[in-house]
Amino acid sequence: MLEALLYLAVGLLSNQVTLACLNSHECGTGMCCRSDDGQVVTDQHMGHFGPVFDSQVNGTCSTRKAQKGEVCDDSCQCDNGLACYRPVSGVCCPPMTCYDEAYVKQQQAYWHRCFSDPNCPIPP
Secondary structure: OHHHHHHHHHHHHOOOOOOEEOOHHHOOOOOEEEOOOOOEOOOHHHOOOOOOOOOOOOEEEEOOOEOOOOEOOOOOOEOOOEEEEOOOOOOOOOOOEEEEHHHHHHHHHHHHHHHOOOOOOOOO
């Protein structure tokens, strides 16, 4: 981490910041790790248990926030009007994704009520 901070400081002095990353947590809050094609690079494929494939994708830290439908987390935050949300599912650990903020509030209210109702069906 110290090496990354030193690299970032040198980049700021030269007005050129390109910090390599394997996930957004390496970039710090408010930054997303993005691949060459602009996709968010994450380790959420298996709920933080590691990537699905053996090969890791390298990325570059970016100040561009996650957009609707993109993977997000506490480091790579969603753009305005969107919220980072992991849908309730019977399948383990779908990645957190940016959804419309109003939809997320509706889902959170629904599941809050559902979890206090013993007759509410949980997704298979």
